[in-house]
Amino acid sequence: MDSHIERVLWTQDQIAARVSDLAAQISAEFLSGSLPPVVVGVATGAFLFLADLVRLIKLPIFVDFIRAESYGSGTVSSGAPRISFDSKLDVAGKHVILVEDIVDTGNTLSRLIAHMETKGASSVSVCTFLDKPSRRKVQIKLLGKGKFYRGFECPDYFVVGYGMDFAELYRNLPYVGVLKPELYK
Numbered sequence: 365m366d367s368h369i370e371r372v373l374w375t376q377d378q379i380a381a382r383v384s385d386l387a388a389q390i391s392a393e394f395l396s397g398s399l400p401p402v403v404v405g406v407a408t409g410a411f412l413f414l415a416d417l418v419r420l421i422k423l424p425i426f427v428d429f430i431r432a433e434s435y436g437s438g439t440v441s442s443g444a445p446r447i448s449f450d451s452k453l454d455v456a457g458k459h460v461i462l463v464e465d466i467v468d469t470g471n472t473l474s475r476l477i478a479h480m481e482t483k484g485a486s487s488v489s490v491c492t493f494l495d496k497p498s499r500r501k502v503q504i505k506l507l508g509k510g511k512f513y514r515g516f517e518c519p520d521y522f523v524v525g526y527g528m529d530f531a532e533l534y535r536n537l538p539y540v541g542v543l544k545p546e547l548y549k
Contacts, residue, residue, distance in 0.1 A: 365534065369524075369541035374516060376538040379526055382515050383413065386491060387420030389513060390461065400424040401459040402485075404451050406476065407431040408535070409465030412527035413493040413515075417463060428453045430462075430479075432472045445472040447479060456484030459508075465528050466494040466518065470502035481507050493526070494518040494540070516540075522548060 374382075394401050400423065405414035407429045418427055431449035460480045467473050473490060480488045487508025493515040506512060522545075524530050525537030530548050 365537065368534070368544055368547055369537075370544045372539050372541045373518070373521070373523060374526075374540045379515075379539065380416070383416045383493075384420055386513050386515060387417050387422075390417075390491065391420075391422040393511065394423060394459070397459065399458055400426055401461050401489075402426040402428060402451075402453055402455050403461045403463060404453075404455075404480075405429045405463045406465070406472075407449065409527050409529065410463050410493065412535070413465060414463045417491065426453055426458075430476065432476055434472045445475045447475070450479075451483075454483075455480055457486050459487045459489065459510075460485045461489045461491055464490065464492040465526075466496065466523075467492045467504070468496045468499045470500050470504050473504055474502045477505065477507055477510075489513065491515075494523070494528075496520060 403418055403425050405411060418425060428451040430451045432445045433448050434445035462476055464473060477488050485507060487510045488506055489510040491513040495514045496518045498520050521542040523540050524534035524543045525540045527535050529535045530543055
């Protein structure tokens with residue numbers, strides 16, 4: 365599988381250090397809150413990031429999942445995300461932290477923030493492992509006192525590993541790498 369990777373962008377150790385930093389930031393900023401935040405992982409890509417992150421957050425939290433689909437088996441977002449599996453926890457009056465693997469165009473994230481607003485969330489923050497601002501088509505508007513936490517800024521490459529896939533493969537790589545173009549073109 366390593367032979368399918370053109371180059372590694374972030375190693376397992378670099379990922380672990382950055383996730384620890386993000387968890388410390390979230391822990392510090394939500395320490396004085398009256399209600400525990402609801403951490404909602406966006407399936408399936410964020411599952412490894414979510415698991416590592418929540419184990420390092422040093423305060424009580426609720427954890428849930430939501431699934432939004434916009435890629436299918438391709439490499440480009442359809443631009444029309446749909447929620448195919450909703451979170452089950454009541455978020456009304458609570459602070460939600462959406463945990464994403466990657467923010468690309470911003471379409472999916474904007475749809476999820478709006479969805480949490482309709483469910484009554486008092487505020488929505490975003491914690492994304494990777495951010496590709498060069499591909500942004502929609503400005504991200506957080507809700508209430510929401511904050512934007514970013515693991516790494518990602519160059520405009522098609523990346524896999526650490527939960528991120530191509531056609532549901534490569535999620536199990538312990539690092540993030542650039543997939544060789546001949547494997548997806």
